[in-house]
Every structure is written in structure tokens, then in C-alpha cells.
Amino acid sequence: MSKVSVLVVDDASFIRDLVKKCLRNYFPGIRIEDAVNGKKAQALLAREAFDLVLCDWEMPEMSGLELLTWCRQQDNLKGMPFVMVTSRGDKENVVQAIQAGVSGYVSKPFTNEQLLTKVKQALNKVGKLDTLMNSAPTKMNSAFGNDSLSALTGGKAAPAVAAAPAANPFAKPVAAAAPAPAAAAAPARGLLNSPPVKAPAASAPTSNRGQGQLRLSSGTQQCVIKALSLKEALLVVKRTDTLPQVLESSVLDMEQGDNAETARLNGYLHAIVAHEQTPDSEWLQLTFRFVDKDPQKLDYISRLIARGTAQKHFVPGA
Numbered sequence: 001m002s003k004v005s006v007l008v009v010d011d012a013s014f015i016r017d018l019v020k021k022c023l024r025n026y027f028p029g030i031r032i033e034d035a036v037n038g039k040k041a042q043a044l045l046a047r048e049a050f051d052l053v054l055c056d057w058e059m060p061e062m063s064g065l066e067l068l069t070w071c072r073q074q075d076n077l078k079g080m081p082f083v084m085v086t087s088r089g090d091k092e093n094v095v096q097a098i099q100a101g102v103s104g105y106v107s108k109p110f111t112n113e114q115l116l117t118k119v120k121q122a123l124n125k126v127g128k129l130d131t132l133m134n135s136a137p138t139k140m141n142s143a144f145g146n147d148s149l150s151a152l153t154g155g156k157a158a159p160a161v162a163a164a165p166a167a168n169p170f171a172k173p174v175a176a177a178a179p180a181p182a183a184a185a186a187p188a189r190g191l192l193n194s195p196p197v198k199a200p201a202a203s204a205p206t207s208n209r210g211q212g213q214l215r216l217s218s219g220t221q222q223c224v225i226k227a228l229s230l231k232e233a234l235l236v237v238k239r240t241d242t243l244p245q246v247l248e249s250s251v252l253d254m255e256q257g258d259n260a261e262t263a264r265l266n267g268y269l270h271a272i273v274a275h276e277q278t279p280d281s282e283w284l285q286l287t288f289r290f291v292d293k294d295p296q297k298l299d300y301i302s303r304l305i306a307r308g309t310a311q312k313h314f315v316p317g318a
Contacts, residue, residue, distance in 0.1 A: 003031040004128050005049065009041040009064065010034075010056040010085070012291035014268055015108075018249060019054055019085065022112045023119065027132045038062025042070060045077060051128050052119065057086035057093070060294050065100055072101040081122035085110070087215075087251040087264040108266060109249045111217045214288070215251040218242040223286075225254070230301055232267075232289040236275060239284050244269055252288055263300055267291050
């Protein structure tokens with residue numbers, strides 16, 4: 001019996017690893033290849049047969065939408081299931097993907113169950129699901145954050161949560177925080193159309209950068225962006241009943257400009273600490289590390305940094 005082949009396309013190795021681990025845990029007999037962008041995926045599709053493509057939208061060299069459009073122009077790839085796995089979940093983006101011939105849509109951040117549901121639906125339509133289901137699935141951990149941790153640490157326990165100096169995150173920062181001026185921020189759509197600009201060498205994060213929205217698999221939380229660098233952002237969020245997990249995949253939405261254009265930055269939670277020196281701290285301080293490799297997104301972040309006024313600094317990765 002031939003194996004079912006899946007191609008995973010994303011410029012972030014972290015996301016590729018999570019998708020591959022999820023599929024291999026549930027479908028032990030599956031064959032998986034991956035590519036870092038649309039160009040690499042195009043080369044693989046030209047010489048190998050795949051039963052399904054799971055593809056990011058925003059990537060350097062060739063976007064997911066461009067790859068999808070190319071696939072639907074090829075006689076042998078017209079009917080191949082193609083599922084977008086992306087943070088671009090707006091209605092207009094979904095409609096655009098549907099018009100291009102997408103088979104399914106998974107919004108980042110996603111749980112294993114959400115990803116598997118779309119994979120099953122796509123493969124079932126082309127009669128490939130039974131081939132996979134004949135293999136007994138291994139036991140899965142439904143907690144997406146824990147799966148993220150296991151994928152990159154080999155099953156080691158998550159680092160203990162440390163305590164940070166007490167502070168009221170919304171008392172002064174909110175009053176001082178202000179979104180970057182419209183001239184400094186390009187809308188998410190504009191980023192895809194503008195030529196990449198080399199980011200400045202300086203990567204020291206500046207403080208009190210404004211407010212944003214953090215999307216986790218457990219829900220969406222408002223956050224204060226305390227500091228920003230080319231590699232990561234320091235966020236403060238209010239503690240909820242469901243605690244975020246170290247290495248949990250997430251998306252940071254930052255609204256900028258008078259028209260409130262939203263820039264979506266894919267990443268994961270690199271560190272989580274209490275914002276107050278107490279076990280029941282009401283606030284959490286999160287280090288959100290970017291995984292996007294798109295030069296246009298890096299340029300966007302660099303312009304936000306350049307427009308800010310440095311008041312405080314934190315050490316990336318500390």
C-alpha cells in the first residue's frame with residue numbers, strides 16, 4: 001500500500017516542525033516533505049507527486065497564494081488538495097484564497113485538532129483518508145502548547161516560571177504608550193507589495209511601544225507591548241484561567257496608523273514570567289519571539305523601532 005505524501009510549506013521552521021509532529025503522531029504511515037517558501041515547494045511539486053499541500057501565505061520569494069495559483073494552472077495539480085495555514089484569517093483573504101482554488105483554511109495559531117480536521121476533510125475528498133486511517137493513531141496530547149514544547153525539547157519539562165519585579169503594567173505604560181505614526185507603519189497588505197528594505201543593524205528593543213492583540217490557541221488577549229526588537233517583543237497580559245505555555249505558537253496583531261491597519265507577526269512564547277513577586281500575580285510578562293523570515297516584515301519592525309523613543313531596554317533572550 002503506497003504512503004500518503006504531504007508537503008508542508010512555511011518559512012518558519014518552528015511552524016513546520018509543529019505541523020510535521022502533529023501529522024506523524026496521528027498518521028504513523030504518512031510521508032512528509034517540507035519547503036521554506038513557494039519557490040522551493042514549486043520545485044518539489046514539479047518533480048514529485050503529493051496528495052496534499054499545507055502552505056503558509058506570507059513567505060519570501062513566492063507567497064502561498066502565488067503557489068496556489070500556479071498549482072491550479074498545472075493539469076496534474078488542479079485537483080490536489082491545497083490547505084492554507086496562515087494568520088491571514090480576514091474575510092477578504094479567505095475569499096481571495098477561495099477564488100484561487102484553495103481546498104481549506106487553517107488560521108494561526110491552531111490546535112492539533114483544528115489542523116487534523118482540515119487535513120482529514122481535504123484527504124477524504126480525494127479518497128486518501130482511508131489509506132491513512134488504516135494505521136492506528138498514536139495517543140496525542142491535545143494541549144497545543146505542550147505539543148510545541150515536546151516537539152522542540154524532546155519531551156523535557158518546561159522551564160519553571162520565574163518572578164519579575166512587581167509593577168502595574170497598565171498604570172503608566174498605557175498612558176505613555178501610543179501607536180506608531182501612520183507614516184512609520186505599513187499595512188499588512190502593503191508589506192506584501194512593497195520592496196524589502198534592509199533592516200538596520202541596531203536590534204536593541206525600545207520600551208513602551210503601544211498596545212496589541214495576542215492570539216493564542218486558547219483565545220485572544222489584549223497586551224501592552226513593553227519593548228520591541230528585530231527578534232522579539234516583550235508583552236504584558238492579564239492573567240486568565242488558562243495560562244499560556246512556553247513555546248506555544250501564537251500571533252501578535254499590532255494596529256498602526258489612523259486607519260488601524262493590522263500587522264500580523266507569527267511567533268511563539270519564548271519565556272513567561274510573573275509580573276509581580278507573588279504566586280497569584282495578576283499580570284504575566286511574555287517574551288514573544290518572531291519566526292517570520294520575510295524581509296518585508298523585518299523592515300516593518302525595523303521602522304517601528306526607528307520611530308520610537310528609547311526609554312528603557314531589556315536584553316533579548318535573557
